[in-house]
Amino acid sequence: MTVQEELFALQDREYADFQSRLVPTVSRQTFIGVRVPQLRKLAKRMGKVREKQMQEQRQDFMQALPHSYYDENMLHSLLISEINDFDACISAVDAFLPYIDNWAVCDILPPRIFKKEHRRLLAEIPRWIGSDQTYTCRFGIEMLMTHFLDDDFKPRYLELPAQVHLDEYYVRMMVAWFFATALAKQWKATVPYLENHKLGIWTHNKTIQKACESYRITADQKEYLKGLRLGKAAGAFDRG
Incomplete structure (x- = not known):
């Protein structure tokens, strides 16, 4: 067959x-x-x-x-x-x-x-994330989330998804998923991205929503994140 x-x-x-x-x-x-x-x-x-x-x-x-x-x-x-x-x-x-x-x-x-090939993989990820194709970009962000938020993490890696500006639902959702996961694994390095409004308003709020749904985020952290939610008045911070 x-x-x-x-x-x-x-x-x-x-x-x-x-x-x-x-x-x-x-x-x-x-x-x-x-x-x-x-x-x-x-x-x-x-x-x-x-x-x-x-x-x-x-x-x-x-x-x-x-x-x-x-x-x-x-x-x-x-x-x-x-x-x-x-x-x-x-x-x-x-x-x-x-x-x-x-x-x-x-x-x-x-x-x-x-x-098994994190060093070589890391060299490929920026070009995927930088793509203007929805699912190529999404794939790159997912690879960064899957492989570089644990032992091989460096704070500068957070900049790659933070700089994505594709106005595509499935990209923005992956960025939110990435930052919610980063909050669970690398809280100290990640929370300033919300405190300083480095994400678009939709992605910012979706990140907080997904983080608050996670069992890996403590109750105190969830309460703090809820206080960082942005309303329509914060539209000036929306970077799309």
Whole structure:
């Protein structure tokens, strides 16, 4: 079977209906309805097969961009995450990012090899964050959040998402998610970004909302953050 035929063999129409409601930016007609555990299982099988014919099938699938179906894009992301060579992985990521058209495909992409290559990954992140493409920018912010808010954290990294000015919902939401996570992990370095109104008013308030929903933020911290919320009168601070 072709890859597309394999996906249709796993089709669940009710799940497709459900998934399409979660990803409203994508047409319902593009959803086959393959559950994520099944996609992961298929990606692992395709990634491990060493038979020449299967390797060629995998390569042909990953070069056949753009794909026709949401589930094909999800599978493509998961296949990239199976790549164990850093340079090959970066090439595959860069080839695929321009074709991502929704948050779910973007957020399931993060490759495992990145955990082992922080120094090299850090060199790639600024160009992704600096992109004017919604999901390339979102992916870059997510990589910074995932890999550089713990042991490898440096306060200057916070400037990268703070300087993003793309007026796109899924970018602004990721910036808010980033800063809410940064508050939980690096409070002292992060809270001045709210105290000094360094984020747009929507992102500022969304950051506080998400932080207050987090179990990793203490009760006292949540009370302090609530006092930093901005109203319409603070519009002068809105940087978009």
